Amino acid sequence: MRGSYPPDPGAQHPMLDARLHLLDRQVIDVDGEPVTAVDDVELSGPPDPRHLSPDDPAPAVTGLLSGVTLGTRIFGGRSPRSRLHSIDWRAVSDVGVTIVLHIRAGQLEIGWTERWVRDRIIAKIPGGRHDPE
Amino acid sequence: MILSELLGRAAYVDSHRVGWVIDVRLRPEGRDPDRPMAVLRVHGLIVSPHSKSSTLGYERSTVRSPGPIAALQRWRHRETFLVPWADVAGIETDRIRLRPDHRRYSPELIISASSPPEAKDFEHR
Numbered sequence: 214m215r216g217s218y219p220p221d222p223g224a225q226h227p228m229l230d231a232r233l234h235l236l237d238r239q240v241i242d243v244d245g246e247p248v249t250a251v252d253d254v255e256l257s258g259p260p261d262p263r264h265l266s267p268d269d270p271a272p273a274v275t276g277l278l279s280g281v282t283l284g285t286r287i288f289g290g291r292s293p294r295s296r297l298h299s300i301d302w303r304a305v306s307d308v309g310v311t312i313v314l315h316i317r318a319g320q321l322e323i324g325w326t327e328r329w330v331r332d333r334i335i336a337k338i339p340g341g342r343h344d345p346e
Numbered sequence: 347m348i349l350s351e352l353l354g355r356a357a358y359v360d361s362h363r364v365g366w367v368i369d370v371r372l373r374p375e376g377r378d379p380d381r382p383m384a385v386l387r388v389h390g391l392i393v394s395p396h397s398k399s400s401t402l403g404y405e406r407s408t409v410r411s412p413g414p415i416a417a418l419q420r421w422r423h424r425e426t427f428l429v430p431w432a433d434v435a436g437i438e439t440d441r442i443r444l445r446p447d448h449r450r451y452s453p454e455l456i457i458s459a460s461s462p463p464e465a466k467d468f469e470h471r
Contacts, residue, residue: 218427218428218450218451218452218453219451219452220451220452220454220456221390221428221451221452221453221454222451223373223389224451224452224454224455224456224457225456225457226373226457227374227457227458227459228371228372228373228374228389228455228457228458228459229371229372229373229374229386229458229459229460230369230370230371230372230392230455231349231369231370231371231372232349232353232368232369232370232400233369233400233401233403234458234459234460235349236349253348253349253350254348254349255347255348255349256347256348256349256388257347258347259347259437262347262436262437262438263436263437263438264435264436265434265435265436265437267432267433270387271387271388271389271431271432272347272387272388272431273375273385273386273387273388274372274385274386274387278348294348297348302383302385302386303381303383305382305383306382306383307382307383307461308383308459308460308461309460309461310461315382
């Protein structure tokens with residue numbers, strides 16, 4: 214990947230690459246419970262994306278997006294933004310092998326289907342309200 | 347705007363295609379005492395002239411093995427460059443326009459802001 218281009222003047226500052234360090238990463242809540250995986254990243258939008266000014270502030274990461282993306286991964290395209298759930302970037306406490314949140318998974322909208330199945334279906338099955346013995 | 351609107355999109359200077367956006371470099375900016383993680387702001391776009399695919403992490407300066415895969419990735423992504431965000435002229439539905447006088451820098455990621463792995467990171471694997 215070394216080329217004839219000069220080094221980036223900002224390269225001595227720690228950086229992240231969005232695709233490499235954020236996409237597909239496992240998200241862990243404050244208790245160490247797996248929450249989801251990152252399917253996309255939400256960025257603050259420039260005022261007019263078609264005509265950017267060098268003086269406009271660069272977009273910032275505002276959230277991590279997750280949702281059902283199996284279909285688009287097989288057949289191509291991408292899920293509309295409305296089909297993805299967002300985890301506010303302010304809930305993130307660390308980015309490493311996993312992305313760690315400082316809140317609990319129950320506080321997030323993203324796990325509502327699992328909670329709904331647990332409370333409305335699993336809980337009605339005899340023995341469904343406690344751990345296996 | 348979402349990341350997938352940028353990744354894989356062709357980059358043009360005027361009517362000439364110069365490559366595809368394969369990653370977006372982010373720079374942690376400022377530490378707010380009320381926020382445990384810094385704001386990540388777009389530093390630039392990584393543009394590959396020959397491939398739309400990821401570099402699989404081989405743009406990091408310390409990754410040189412396995413040798414054959416590193417060599418293949420270096421060949422596929424030869425002449426890849428980093429364009430500062432200020433040199434992006436516009437984002438359209440089918441292309442990203444770069445300014446004619448845009449700067450090109452080496453895409454090497456010298457210092458990663460990602461935390462190094464710890465034993466607890468592998469508990470769920």
